[in-house]
Amino acid sequence: MKVRKQKKKQKRADNAVVEFLGRNILIAQLMDAGLEVAIPARDRGVDLIAFQDCLPKDNNFTFIPIQLKASSSGSFSIHKKHGRIQNLLMAYVWCVRHPSESVTYAMRYADAVKIGRKPRYTETPSWRKRGGYSTSRPGKEIRRILEEKHRMTSENWRRLAKAQSMKARLAALPKVAGFLAA
Numbered sequence: 001m002k003v004r005k006q007k008k009k010q011k012r013a014d015n016a017v018v019e020f021l022g023r024n025i026l027i028a029q030l031m032d033a034g035l036e037v038a039i040p041a042r043d044r045g046v047d048l049i050a051f052q053d054c055l056p057k058d059n060n061f062t063f064i065p066i067q068l069k070a071s072s073s074g075s076f077s078i079h080k081k082h083g084r085i086q087n088l089l090m091a092y093v094w095c096v097r098h099p100s101e102s103v104t105y106a107m108r109y110a111d112a113v114k115i116g117r118k119p120r121y122t123e124t125p126s127w128r129k130r131g132g133y134s135t136s137r138p139g140k141e142i143r144r145i146l147e148e149k150h151r152m153t154s155e156n157w158r159r160l161a162k163a164q165s166m167k168a169r170l171a172a173l174p175k176v177a178g179f180l181a182a
Contacts, residue, residue, distance in 0.1 A: 021096040022070020023047065029104055033157035035064075045085050052161050062165040066091050067109075076142055077134035078116045080127075082109050087164070092146070105150040106160070115145055 027037045030050045038049040051063040066089045067082055069075065074094045082088055091106045107115070116122050118141055121133040138146075 018070050018072055018096055019068070021099075022068055022093040025070075025093050025096055025099055025102050026066070026068060026091055026104060029152065029154070030157060033154040033161070035157060035161055045082055046088070048091075050157075050161070052165070062161055064089050064161065064164055066106075068093065070096050071136070072097050073136070074138055074143070075134065075136045076115070076138040076146075077132065078109075078112050078121065078127075079132035081131060083113070085109070089160075091152075104152040105146040106152050106156075107150045111150075115142060118142070118145070 023039075026048065030037050030048075035050045035052055038051065040046055040049065045067060046065040047068040048066040049063050050066060051061070053061055065085060065087060067085075068091050069077055070093045072095070076092065078090075082090070088109045089106055090109055090112045091104055093102060093104045095102045113122065116127075116133060119139055121127060121135070124133055127133045
């Protein structure tokens with residue numbers, strides 16, 4: 001009985017280390033891309049908030065809520081509870097115990113669910129009954145999609161921040177137009 005408890009405790013500690021390493025790798029990548037990072041005091045589905053207080057020409061505050069999924073090797077998971085957070089970005093950081101080999105894949109939550117549909121993760125009892133699916137062995141098809149479309153670099157993080165800024169400006173247009181017409 002004691003051995004089981006010790007193993008369980010060790011696994012929790014290992015998971016905490018993996019998350020800590022993944023968070024710091026992701027923070028370093030975001031800061032390298034010129035973004036600032038805030039860590040919410042409580043975990044309510046958003047692990048990090050990446051932001052640019054003002055882009056050079058548009059004077060617009062841009063932020064990106066991020067849900068981090070860190071792994072020692074590679075994993076892919078989706079959970080329905082994350083769908084309630086508007087504009088949530090899922091960031092999967094792999095190989096966190098070897099930072100020089102680590103890789104980050106990022107996508108909107110809706111895109112993560114679409115990826116999960118291909119191998120039929122969203123048809124499993126786990127998804128239907130418990131609201132989530134996780135695998136520590138993503139198949140070749142998922143790895144290919146992630147590598148081709150979602151691998152993050154400093155330049156990709158900058159593009160994402162710029163796209164978020166544009167999206168925020170476009171969303172504000174009807175409000176501005178309504179204000180000016182009043």
